[in-house]
Amino acid sequence: MASGSSSLMWFRKGLRIHDNPALEYAARGSDYLYPVFVIDPHYMEPDPNAFSSGSRRAGLNRIRFLLESLVDLDLNLQKLGSRLLVLNGEPSEVLFRCLKEWNIKKLCFEFDTEPYYQALDNKVKKYATAAGIEIFSPVSHTLFNPADIIQKNGGRPPLSYQSFVKLAGEPSWASSPISTELTSLPPVGSVGSCPISEVPTIENLGYEDTEEDDRTPFKGGESEALRRMRESIANKEWVANFEKPKGDPSSLVKPATTVLSPYLKFGCLSSRYFYQCIQEVQRNVKRHTFPPVSLLGQLLWRDFFYTVAFGTPNFDQMKENRICKQIPWKNDDDLLRAWRDARTGFPWIDAIMIQLQKWGWMHHLARHCVACFLTRGDLFVHWEKGRDVFERLLIDSDWSINNANWLWLSCSSFFYQYNRIYSPISFGKKYDPNGNFIRHFLPILKVVDHDLASKECKQILYEAYQLNKRLNGKVSEEDLKSLGRKPEEDKKQEQKSKRLKQTLLS
DNA sequence: TACACGTTGCATTC
């Protein structure tokens, strides 16, 4: 047991050092600081019955992204004289033991609006309060406090973007710079008998890692998040002219958006810091786009959905959800599986679903296409089923935003113009007229690279003609074998897709 | 009760 005053910083989302008020408060005036992350079986336990490798709720890509984020968090804590303490088990049980064993006086964790954390946090708060432990749980995952907006609107969340923006106004912190510089942290005290581990690997958690080709090209962590954000905003013209609906969902080498969503989801990047950085860019250009289509507008959408999700009981289901249209969706598992496993027969749809499996990320409009197709567009399968597939496989899967978008796309809430349907054929043709996107992800069609294949065909024919001429038509089977496909051609294909991944990461 | 409006539809026409 440590003798001085000890604080515990409980990381869940908010896996960052910059703009982390809970961490700062935990550090202030404490002799010892215990930064803790609990590996929660609820999210992390392998599920052998799931349709792809991973836990019941998370596919392997997102689990890997989380572990990478934790390794980076540990490194960043070490730079400040601290380190990350990883524990395993049901979070409240693990925490109660730590609070007792380390004689914690202050417990700090970021406020979380999700029902799972609301229930968990209430349990933890109740215990800590009874034990005389101070609790600090600030709102820092979103730009605004969802509870404030709901209160301003008379107790109910606004149901349209415009009314949300009107209610929200300017963020309270907008005029003062966000804290991004922590210079040191109190040391970690004695951990006693609590079973602390390093950040586990995929294998440590009981998973068999997937082929590199099936892994997401996006790496987790605060360092990568900040690098990626700075890279995006360095192009001032791009930021100023950003118009979400005008992006190309089939763009492979350079995605049409920032791909910061997974970093915002885990809190590797502070949405408030990102907001300030965008504002800074906008101040220094002559003209720029505005919400809802601008880059800043995207952060407001995120807050809008967080607010509605927080203020709506049973937000993640159709029944007992007062903002959700009641619709007689089909419960057809064959149709669901055909969609999920990229067997719809529509290359545009199937390619997007393969991108989801492999990358755990697709462009917003690509998500629209496959979600519309599964629900109101073609298959009429329940949006909750599609939601579950996205929730598992997306690296940026976020409870509030994922559910909100499925409500939107299925015309169950927010959006109701059900005669506007994304065509699984013409929409793809518009952006991907040459089928580059489709061929990249659909293995059957990807086998043939026309330029390469035709060149090779011509080469073999040339060689065969030469041989026929030389041997006067008396060509044996042995002779023909020497003319076949060269193994280097296969390697070239592999290297091509590797190079693409490298480009995305750089 | 009426009216304006809605981040991203499609096909056709000019």
Added chain:
DNA sequence: GAATGCAACGTGTA
């Protein structure tokens, strides 16, 4: 590439 018809929804506001 912009404009139009298609058919027509709910939210928010007056």
